Amino acid sequence: MSQENNGSSIDDLLKEEGILEEAQAQAVKEVVAWQLAEAMKTRKISKNKMAALLKTSRSQVDRLLDPKNDITLRSLQRAAAVVGRRVNIELVQESPRKA
Secondary structure (H helix, E strand, O other), X not given: OOOOOOOOOHHHHHHHHXXXXXXXXXXXXXXXXXXXXXXXXXXXXXXXXXXXXXXXXXXXXXXXXXXXXXXXXXXXXXXXXXXXXXXXXXXOOOOOOXX
């Protein structure tokens, strides 16, 4: 059994494959969509009610909750406000590279 990858992380593998940034972006979209859906459940807001509160269509709410879609920051902020949340974005420093 080879120990070549012993101690390697999934990030290292994704970097080698050239898809780290894409995977990270997808993970963020999935978490945000899940958080929004959970906040809607907690507040007992249906998709139809959410659409009415946002003054948009039910299909737009479906797009907001689908992590495969790209949504604007403005749309996300509006949806977050409806469920009593706010959007917090920050830039973080990359971890130092291994030698």
